[in-house]
Amino acid sequence: MWGNAFLLSVLYLLAGIVVESVRRRYHAPFFERLSMALDSLPARALELVHAMGPLREAYFSGRITDLGVRAVFGVVTVAVIFLLALVVGAIMAVLRFALLRATRGGGSPPPPGNG
Template sequence: MGGNAFLLSIIYLVVGIGVEVARRFYPTRFVHQLSLSLDSLPARALEFVGALEPLRAAYLDGRVSDAQVRLLFGSTTIVVIFILAFVVGILVGGLRSYVERRAIRKASDRGHG
């Protein structure tokens, strides 16, 4: 679970860095749309916890740099990925446990019949 989340985080960050480099040197419409797509996950997560508006205000006031916003978005995405991996791991583990208990129960019922 943790390994998959770590790998997914690394992939996301590498893609993000690639898109950011492309956005700075080859600012096409496609690259811009791709950048917005990558930013939507952390933006929604920050909005959910009430941190997007203060961040936006600080950015527009010049108190937060572009690099700081990128770092915060990247960190937020990593946190979201790990939370999702944890939740999925708990659900899959619970389902597996349920199926195993049910199989054991059926096997013991057959043995006593």
């Protein structure tokens, strides 16, 4: 579970780096939209915890740079991916426990053996 979350985080951040690099170099509308799509996950997570407003204010007032915003977005993205992996892993563990319990006959002890 942790390995998958780490791999997804690395892939998401690498995709973000590549898209942002290409967007800054070529200024194509496709890469602008792709960059905004990648930024929507951390932006919505920050909105959910009411942290996007202060970040936006700090950016427009010059207290944080583009790189700083990218770093915040990267950390938030990694945190969201790890949180999702933890939630999905917990749900799967509960389902596995329920399935194992159901196949054992509802938690009753196994019948005695032949010997």
